[in-house]
Amino acid sequence: MSTTLSRRTFATALAATVPALSRRAMAQAQTAPSKPRTICYIGGYTQHAPPGGAGNGQGISVFEMNPDTSSLSPLMTYVDIASPSFMAMSGDFRHLYALSEIDDFNANKEGCVTAFSVNRSSGELTKLNVMRSGGAVPAHLSIHASGRYVLVANYMGGTVGVLPIHPDGSLGDPTDVVHNTGPRMPDRAADNPPGNFAISDHSMSHVHMVASDPSGRYVLACDAGLDRVYVWTLDLHTGRLVPAKTPFIAMTPGSAPRHFSFNEKGTMIYILGEQDSKVVAATFNPQTGEIVPQQTVSTVTPHFRGSTLAAGILLSPNGRYLYVSNRLGDSLASFHVNDDGTLNLVEEIWMHADYGRAMMFDPSGTFLFCANQRSDSVTSFKANAQTGVLDFTWNFTPVGSPTTFAFMNTI
Numbered sequence: 001m002s003t004t005l006s007r008r009t010f011a012t013a014l015a016a017t018v019p020a021l022s023r024r025a026m027a028q029a030q031t032a033p034s035k036p037r038t039i040c041y042i043g044g045y046t047q048h049a050p051p052g053g054a055g056n057g058q059g060i061s062v063f064e065m066n067p068d069t070s071s072l073s074p075l076m077t078y079v080d081i082a083s084p085s086f087m088a089m090s091g092d093f094r095h096l097y098a099l100s101e102i103d104d105f106n107a108n109k110e111g112c113v114t115a116f117s118v119n120r121s122s123g124e125l126t127k128l129n130v131m132r133s134g135g136a137v138p139a140h141l142s143i144h145a146s147g148r149y150v151l152v153a154n155y156m157g158g159t160v161g162v163l164p165i166h167p168d169g170s171l172g173d174p175t176d177v178v179h180n181t182g183p184r185m186p187d188r189a190a191d192n193p194p195g196n197f198a199i200s201d202h203s204m205s206h207v208h209m210v211a212s213d214p215s216g217r218y219v220l221a222c223d224a225g226l227d228r229v230y231v232w233t234l235d236l237h238t239g240r241l242v243p244a245k246t247p248f249i250a251m252t253p254g255s256a257p258r259h260f261s262f263n264e265k266g267t268m269i270y271i272l273g274e275q276d277s278k279v280v281a282a283t284f285n286p287q288t289g290e291i292v293p294q295q296t297v298s299t300v301t302p303h304f305r306g307s308t309l310a311a312g313i314l315l316s317p318n319g320r321y322l323y324v325s326n327r328l329g330d331s332l333a334s335f336h337v338n339d340d341g342t343l344n345l346v347e348e349i350w351m352h353a354d355y356g357r358a359m360m361f362d363p364s365g366t367f368l369f370c371a372n373q374r375s376d377s378v379t380s381f382k383a384n385a386q387t388g389v390l391d392f393t394w395n396f397t398p399v400g401s402p403t404t405f406a407f408m409n410t411i
Contacts, residue, residue: 037410038065038363039123040072042371042378043084043098045401050103050137050156053083055401056376060084060098062123063397065407070367070380072397078125081114086140086358089406090147094118095169096125096406097143097150103136111138113152113163115171120411128170134161134177140209140259145216146236149175153221158205160221160230162239175239180205182226189254189276193300198307198328200224200256200275208274209259214266218244218289224256224274231289244289252276252296261313261322268341270322272299272313277326279313279335281342295342299324299333304348311357317365321346321388325356325370332356332370332381334388346388353379353396360405367393371402378402 040063045055059079063072084098096116105112111133116125133141135157142151143165150171152161159179164172185202206225212218212234219241221230228248232241251257255273262269262284269291271280281295299310308329315322315337322335322343332351335343353372360369361383368381368390378397381390 037123038067039063039075039408039410040065040362040369041087041096041406041408042399042402042404043087044371044373044399044403045083045085045101048082049101053101053137055083055373057083057400057402060087060125061399062125065362067362067364067366069395070362070369070382070393071395072378075123080127084114085403086138087404087406088141088143088150089118089408090143090169093120093408095128097141097171099133099138099141099152101137101139103156105132108132109136110134110157111136111154113138113141113150113171115169117169118408120408123408123410128168131163131171131173134163134174135159139207142211144219144234145212145214148236149234149239151210151212151219153207153210155206155208158207158223158225160207160210160241162234162241164239176241178232178241180207180223180226180228180230182228185225185227186254189252189256189273191252191255191276191278193277193298193304193306193308195305196277196307198275198309200254200309202227202254202256208257211260213284213286214262214264215286217286220260220269222257222260222271224258227251227253227255227257229257229260229271229291231291233289246288246290249291251280252278258310259313261315263315263337263341264319270313270315270343272310272324274310277308277310277329279322279324279343283341297335297343297345299326299348300329300331301345301348304329312359314359314361314368316383316385316388317361318385320385321383323359323368323390325351325359327355327357330354330356332359332390334390336388349390351379352392353377357403358405360407363407363409369405371399371404373401373403376400376402
C-alpha cells in the first residue's frame with residue numbers, strides 16, 4: 001500500500017496538528033495590512049518650457065524609496081504636464097499641486113498649476129484640473145497654513161498669485177494677483193564670493209518664493225529682482241493679500257533673495273541670497289510680521305574662489321541644522337543652529353553631481369535628497385541628526401533635469 005500523500009491530504013494532516021492559537025496567529029498574519037511604503041515624486045524641466053529653460057524630464061516621475069538604503073525604484077511617470085519644476089503636497093497627503101514653469105498657458109502668457117488627487121495606498125495620481133498661475137514662468141508654490149489656498153511665485157511675471165482650493169482639492173481662478181515694483185538693482189552684490197562671474201537678473205521684479213509663516217498669519221515672498229522680502233496678511237474669506245505694517249525688508253543690493261526657511265516656532269527666518277551665496281538669520285515677530293536681521297553667514301568656505309549661485313535652503317527635522325545647496329560650486333553646506341538662532345558652519349562638501357537645486361528629507365528624516373538639474377540625477381546623503389554631518393550614500397537615480405521633490409508614506 002502506497003504511503004505517498006497528496007498535497008491536499010498532507011496540508012489537511014498538518015493543519016490538524018497545529019494548535020488553535022498558532023492557527024489564529026497564521027490567519028492574522030495573512031490578513032494583516034502591508035507595511036507602509038515611502039513614495040517619492042520628482043519633477044523638473046521638460047521640453048515644453050520657456051526659451052532657454054527646456055530640459056530632459058518627462059513629467060512627474062514616481063518612485064518607491066528603500067527605507068534602509070534610500071535607493072529609489074521607478075514605479076510610474078506622469079507625462080501629461082509641462083515642466084513641473086516645483087511641487088507641494090497637502091498636509092493630509094490627499095492632494096499634490098505642481099506648477100508648470102511656462103509662459104504660454106493662455107493668451108496672457110501665464111504659467112499654470114495642476115491639481116492632483118493622491119491614492120494613499122498606491123501613490124497614483126489623478127488629475128483634477130489645471131488653473132492659470134497669475135503670471136509668467138512660475139518658479140515656486142506652497143500651500144497656505146490654513147490649507148485653503150495655493151500661493152504661487154511667478155518669476156518672470158513678477159507677481160504672487162493666490163489660488164483657492166475647492167473642497168474636492170481642485171483649484172479655482174486666482175482671488176488675487178499682486179505685482180511688485182521697485183528701483184533697478186545691481187546685477188552683482190558687493191559681497192559676492194571672490195571671482196564670482198555668475199549674475200542674477202535684476203532687470204525687474206522676479207518673485208522666487210512665496211509661503212506663509214508657520215502660524216499662517218503672514219505670507220512672505222522673496223523677490224530676487226528687487227532684493228526685497230515682502231510681507232502680507234491673507235484675508236481667508238476673500239483670498240486677498242494685504243500689506244503688513246512693514247510691507248517689505250530691503251536685503252543687500254544685488255544679493256537676490258531666493259528662498260527662506262522658518263524654524264518650527266516661527267520666531268526665526270533664514271533668508272538665502274542666490275547671488276552672494278549668503279544666509280541672513282533674522283528674528284521674525286509672529287504678531288507684527290517684523291523681520292530683524294541678526295547675522296549673515298556665507299554658504300561657501302573662506303577658501304572658495306569662483307562662480308556660484310545658492311539654490312535651496314532646508315532645516316533638519318529636529319531644527320538643529322540648516323542645509324544649503326550651491327549651484328556651480330556644486331556643494332552642500334551644513335550649519336549648526338545655535339540656541340539663539342544664529343548659525344555656525346559645520347562643513348561644506350561636494351554634492352557628487354552638477355547644479356544641485358532642491359533638497360528634501362524623506363519622511364523619516366534619515367536621508368537628505370538632492371535634485372541635480374544638469375547631471376540629470378538625484379543623489380542622497382545620510383544625515384547625522386546629532387552632528388549635522390552628511391554621508392554620501394553613493395545612490396544615483398537617473399531623472400531628466402530634476403528640480404523638485406514630494407514624499408508620502410502609503411497607508
